[in-house]
Amino acid sequence: MARPTVPEAGDRSGLAGDAVRRIMHIASAMRHQQDEAIAGLGLTPAAARALHELDPDRPLPARDLADRLGCDRSNVTALVDRLEQAGLVERRADPADRRQKTLVVTADGRRVRDRVRLVMSDSRLLGGLTTGELATLRELVWKVSDGGCPEECGEA
Template sequence: MAQPNAPTSRDRADLAGDTVRRIMHIAAAMRHYQDVGIGELGLTPAAARALHELDPDRPLPARDLAARLGCDRSNVTALVDKLEQAGLVERRGDPADRRQKTLVVTDAGRRVRERVRQVMSDSRLLDGLGADELASLRELVWKVSDGGCPERCGED
């Protein structure tokens, strides 16, 4: 026999559905702010993500960047072309394998990459939360994201 004030499975389903809709709204707002900030840097979201994936201290072959981005190498070629034209990345011969080119982040690319990281970490939507609330939210987000996040959740 159910307790009089115990939530029913229908109440839980409604609560979960409302929560998912609100999370999606927050994600859309964050994406909007990121897209605006990235656009102000003169980049597309795809180019910004590609630059973000490159380690300025470790040149990377384009095929490895494609694997990190989960896309076809032909798409990476177009992204790298844009980054190279903007002076953010250079293609250089790999000293270990002269047949292969590696992607090297330029000094300008390092500066823009740092700005991309800042844009992608924009937390203005969380400004109204106190430290305890923010810590609780972080713990809840970690709890639900550990259950099947499609990307490398623990990385920045």
């Protein structure tokens, strides 16, 4: 098998294209690992993301979860149904407005959410990098993502 052509150092477009392809490959590999680990927890990727978005210390209305996930409220209803059936969240009346239901993470939900957070920050693919290389990679990722990444990206 022939080795792919490596762009010359002065070929900015070729270097950028190669970097994007490699970033996409890494993202795909990470997603695959995450999806397998999440399935091992008995969750779908969408349900895991929903659980991840819920703060165990602050109940949240389902419509706010839909906003956070960037999806239709009807989709969130199905996700919450699955999380509730698994015993990970409960729907409870909001003390401030009893007509509204909020989503509360249960004790089991907290444990599973902690595991989901570990899965979502798994860095096995970066294991071959030195501490200095990791620092450089982080700086470069921050520099690239600064223009399109919401502030909360750095808080996780």
